Amino acid sequence: MSGLAISTTGLVHIYRAHGHDVAALSGIGITVRPGELVGLLGPSGAGKSTLLQLCGGLLTPSAGRLQIGEHNVATMTEVELDRMRAADVGIVLQGAGRNLIPYLTPTDNIRYAQRAAPRGHELPQPDDVLHMVGLRDHASTPLTSLTPGQIQLCAVAVGIATMPGLLLADEPTSQLDHQARDEVLAAIRTINAETGMTVLLITHDPEVAATLPRTITIRDGRIASEGRSGEEYAVVATDGSLPLPPHVAELLPAGTLVQVTTDDGEIRLTPIEQEGPR
Numbered sequence: 001m002s003g004l005a006i007s008t009t010g011l012v013h014i015y016r017a018h019g020h021d022v023a024a025l026s027g028i029g030i031t032v033r034p035g036e037l038v039g040l041l042g043p044s045g046a047g048k049s050t051l052l053q054l055c056g057g058l059l060t061p062s063a064g065r066l067q068i069g070e071h072n073v074a075t076m077t078e079v080e081l082d083r084m085r086a087a088d089v090g091i092v093l094q095g096a097g098r099n100l101i102p103y104l105t106p107t108d109n110i111r112y113a114q115r116a117a118p119r120g121h122e123l124p125q126p127d128d129v130l131h132m133v134g135l136r137d138h139a140s141t142p143l144t145s146l147t148p149g150q151i152q153l154c155a156v157a158v159g160i161a162t163m164p165g166l167l168l169a170d171e172p173t174s175q176l177d178h179q180a181r182d183e184v185l186a187a188i189r190t191i192n193a194e195t196g197m198t199v200l201l202i203t204h205d206p207e208v209a210a211t212l213p214r215t216i217t218i219r220d221g222r223i224a225s226e227g228r229s230g231e232e233y234a235v236v237a238t239d240g241s242l243p244l245p246p247h248v249a250e251l252l253p254a255g256t257l258v259q260v261t262t263d264d265g266e267i268r269l270t271p272i273e274q275e276g277p278r
């Protein structure tokens with residue numbers, strides 16, 4: 001299967017908890033092309049995991065549009081979402097162990113993940129999947145004998161067991177030493193490059209983020225900025241609003257009047273001094 005595109009418009013997700021609502025996403029608009037490798041960044045509680053789970057069909061949007069390849073996620077039934085997860089979208093949850101059955105070998109974990117794929121879906125050999133993540137020599141090694149890095153690689157292998165068009169990974173490099181982190185990142189890059197699978201991964205690690213071709217930073221449930229090969233850019237939203245980078249927002253407290261002028265192709269923001277109350 002080739003890479004799946006992701007497209008969202010005005011995506012909103014509200015958790016209803018203990019009698020009050022939490023708006024985790026407040027109108028996200030992103031487009032990810034098939035085969036892109038994208039990092040999702042942002043402070044704790046920004047809404048990254050919520051976005052990832054929506055893309056994986058583990059949650060359904062409260063409002064807005066979410067398209068994964070041909071799937072219009074907002075309108076799908078539970079059965080259709082199950083089918084999408086079983087073959088088209090691979091999810092690596094935070095904490096490698098949550099993705100694995102501890103008493104099965106890497107090969108059998110992959111076979112288990114492949115069981116749910118619909119009839120007719122072409123499945124790779126477990127050995128080939130393990131080769132792709134660099135674990136072929138550990139096909140039959142008990143999980144208890146693997147290092148933390150190898151267990152994470154095994155979780156990634158299980159995530160791609162059905163060769164989905166989209167791999168979603170929630171902090172796949174966290175809690176690993178630098179060498180293991182780089183090996184997991186290299187495996188994800190290999191998967192992306194060799195299969196054309198679209199990859200969306202969450203990371204808190206600036207060193208990981210700096211190596212990714214594209215990053216999307218979420219803050220307070222909205223897109224705050226995008227990075228391209230380590231360079232940060234503000235993104236104009238569909239309603240024309242432009243989130244200010246934090247170091248500029250500090251200079252312009254809420255309510256500041258700003259004159260916006262253009263001059264020879266440059267756009268200038270000039271805060272206007274307001275008279276205080278007499």
Ligand SMILES: Nc1ncnc2c1ncn2[C@@H]1O[C@H](COP(=O)(O)OP(=O)(O)OP(=O)(O)O)[C@@H](O)[C@H]1O
Nearest residue numbers: 015017022024042043044045046047048049050051
């Ligand atoms: N099941 C839930 N019920 C109620 N509120 C939730 C639930 N899950 C997340 N939230 C809230 O939604 C907001 C976004 O959470 P989310 O986990 O998506 O953020 P995050 O960016 O992934 O954070 P972290 O980096 O800490 O994992 C937070 O305010 C969080 O407290």
